[in-house]
Amino acid sequence: MDSLVVDVTRRRFLRQTFAFSALAALGSVPGIAAPQTSDASAADLLMIGDWGYDTQHEAQAGVAVAMRKYAQNRRLRTQALLMxxxxxxxxxxxxxxxxxxxTQFEQLxxxxxxxxxxxxxxxxxxxxxxxxxxxxxxxxxxxAGRSRWKMPARWYRFDFPERNPLITFIALDSNMPFKDGTSDHGRDFTLTPQQQVEQLAWLEAEFKRPRATPFLVVxxxxxxxxxxxxxxxxVLIRDWDPLFRKYKVDLYLAGHDHDLQHLEFENHPTSFFLSGGGGADLYDLKIDPSKRGPFAQKVYGFSHLSVTSEKMVLRHLSDGGSILHAFTKTRDGKVNIA
Ligand SMILES: [Fe+2]
Structure with missing residues (x-):
């Protein structure tokens, strides 16, 4: 698909491709009773992006409070945070x-x-x-090892949860120019060209390694x-996307844009999930999600990933704690939107 842009046929594609279903497990979707506890067999994590703002902290604190309440109200045993x-x-x-x-990490x-x-x-x-x-x-x-903060390198791999893992995570450093030989932020702010090459080689080597987990997330x-x-x-479309297709990456998680998104592309094995509402100023969307979606919203919030051996459940939540969008993805790649 040319540059993988999904056009106005997107809605029809969604109707045809996804088995829309009301998923009781998805919680407080209108008309569906919200379970107060998580699936006992599931492993849960919460994620935020773009959170450590410097000039005002009210929005970050609001999202952090919503995360805490959400976890406590559901008696969620959160087994990881993704920053x-x-x-x-x-x-x-x-x-x-x-x-x-x-003040902005350990306490919030x-x-x-x-x-x-x-x-x-x-x-x-x-x-x-x-x-x-x-x-x-x-x-x-x-x-230093005195904190829950985990960043063993600029790019690294880990399994989730730590015991009886269900997801292989590949954590990458995406800081590279939009075009070769140029930079949108200046040379000092990005990986060097050599680091880009090293990371790309490492990424494919990791994809080739056998894994015992049912899901692969980047x-x-x-x-x-x-x-x-x-x-x-x-550059990411050129360098990373072909590998996502080849090695059937189930999910790509990102931030950077200060909103919440979920994008699907026809015949693409990867769901693209963006959680950038952790506290930095919000900006208008550039593409209406009715044209390319199924979901994008300019809003503060966070996201929840719940996984079993059979499926992942992804939810976007507002800073008021309400579910804005949710879907499941099964081992065979089927996406069901609530
Ligand atoms: Fe960013």
Missing amino acids: LGDNWYGALEGGATSERWQ YPASVFDCPSYAILGNHDYQRWPESKVEAELEYAR MGHHPVYSDGPHGDHP
Whole structure:
């Protein structure tokens, strides 16, 4: 499909391809009773992107409170948090010893509610020199080992949950120019060309490794495809998307655009899920989700992934805690939208 742009036939495709069904397990979808506990056999994680804003913290705090209430009300045993990049906007004075680690991470997403690893990836604002890049500080904070913060490298692999894993996660560094030889943020803010080549070789090697888990999920800060203002990423489409198709990646998680999205493309094995509503200022969408969807909304919020050996359930939630969009994806790749 040319540049994989789904046009006005999208709605018809959705009607034809997806078996729309009311999924009781999806919770507070209108007309469906909300379960107060999660599926006992499921492993649950919550995710946010674009959360560590520097100039105002009310929106971040609002989303964090909603996450805590959501987890507590459902008696969710959250087994991981995913921090999808742009973890630190502005200056991080003191680096790994900055007070912001306490006030904007440890206290807002407290271990008393989220007693689990917090897997983080790097966004453009983490690289941004303000005046220093925050990348080394984030790696160092993880290395110190006194926190739930996990970032063993710029790109890495982990299994989820830690015991009896169901998902193989590939965490990537998506900070690269939109076009070769250029950069939208300046050389110092991106991977070097050599690092790009190294990561790409590592990625394919990881895809070739045998895995025992039923699901394969990749996460990177920049979306490959987005209805938001940053749009589609030509280099990621060129370098990563063919591998997602070849190795049948089930799900790609991203942030960067400050909204919540879920995009599907005909005959593409990967669902594209964007959760960038963690606290930074919101911007208007560029593409109406009625033209390319099934879902995109300019809203603060977070997202929930619940997985069993048979299926993944993905939900986007507002900062009021209500479910805005939900779908399941089974082992054979079928997507059912609630
Ligand atoms: Fe970003």
